[in-house]
Amino acid sequence: MTQQATPTRPAPRGRLRRALPLLVTAWLVLEIWLLVQVGSWLGGFTVLLLLVAGALIGGSLIKRAGLKALSAALEQSRNPQSQQPQTGTSLTVLAGLLLILPGFLSDLVALTLLFPPTRALWRAAGRRAADRALRAAGPVGAAPFADAMRLQEQLRIHRPDGKVIQGEVVDPAAGPRDPQDPDTGYRPPLAG
Numbered sequence: 001m002t003q004q005a006t007p008t009r010p011a012p013r014g015r016l017r018r019a020l021p022l023l024v025t026a027w028l029v030l031e032i033w034l035l036v037q038v039g040s041w042l043g044g045f046t047v048l049l050l051l052v053a054g055a056l057i058g059g060s061l062i063k064r065a066g067l068k069a070l071s072a073a074l075e076q077s078r079n080p081q082s083q084q085p086q087t088g089t090s091l092t093v094l095a096g097l098l099l100i101l102p103g104f105l106s107d108l109v110a111l112t113l114l115f116p117p118t119r120a121l122w123r124a125a126g127r128r129a130a131d132r133a134l135r136a137a138g139p140v141g142a143a144p145f146a147d148a149m150r151l152q153e154q155l156r157i158h159r160p161d162g163k164v165i166q167g168e169v170v171d172p173a174a175g176p177r178d179p180q181d182p183d184t185g186y187r188p189p190l191a192g
Contacts, residue, residue, distance in 0.1 A: 031105050035102070058110070059096065068089055069089045091114075
C-alpha cells in the first residue's frame with residue numbers, strides 16, 4: 001500500500017505581492033497610452049528623440065551617482081574618522097533607471113526623485129514603509145525585506161563618536177566556570 005502525499009498549502013502572500021502584477025500591468029498600459037497620445041500630438045520622431053534623450057540623461061545620472069558613491073567610499077577608507085554626509089545616491093540611481101525606461105510617466109516620477117523637496121518626501125515615505133514592514137513582520141525568514149531591515153539595524157551599533165563597534169556580549173557569570181582557565185575570573189569594567 002502506498003501513501004499519497006498530502007498537498008501542502010503555499011504560504012499566504014501579502015497584499016502587495018497579490019496586487020503587484022495588476023499594478024505593473026496598469027502602469028504599462030498607462031505608459032503605452034501616454035506614448036501614443038504624445039506621439040499623435042508631437043509626432044513619432046519627436047517622441048523617439050525624447051525617449052533617447054531620457055535614456056542618455058538617465059545613464060549620465062547613474063554614472064555620476066556611482067562616481068559620487070565611489071569617492072565617498074574612498075574618502076571613508078582613507079580617513080575612517082571623518083564624518084561623511086549621506087550621498088543620496090540610491091534615489092539618484094533609481095531616478096536614472098526610471099529615465100532609462102521608455103515612457104513619460106516613469107520620467108515624471110524620476111523628476112520627482114531628483115528635486116530636493118519631493119526627494120525628501122520620497123525618502124520619508126520609504127522610511128515609513130520600511131518601519132511599517134519591520135514592525136509587521138513575523139518570525140525571522142517569513143519576510144525577506146523585514147529580515148534585511150533587521151540585519152541593518154543589528155549592524156548599526158554606534159558609539160557616540162561615530163565609530164562602529166562590532167562585537168558580542170558574553171556574560172561569564174551565566175556559564176559554568178573552568179577551574180583551570182584563569183580567564184573566567186572577575187574583571188573590572190573598562191573605563192572609557
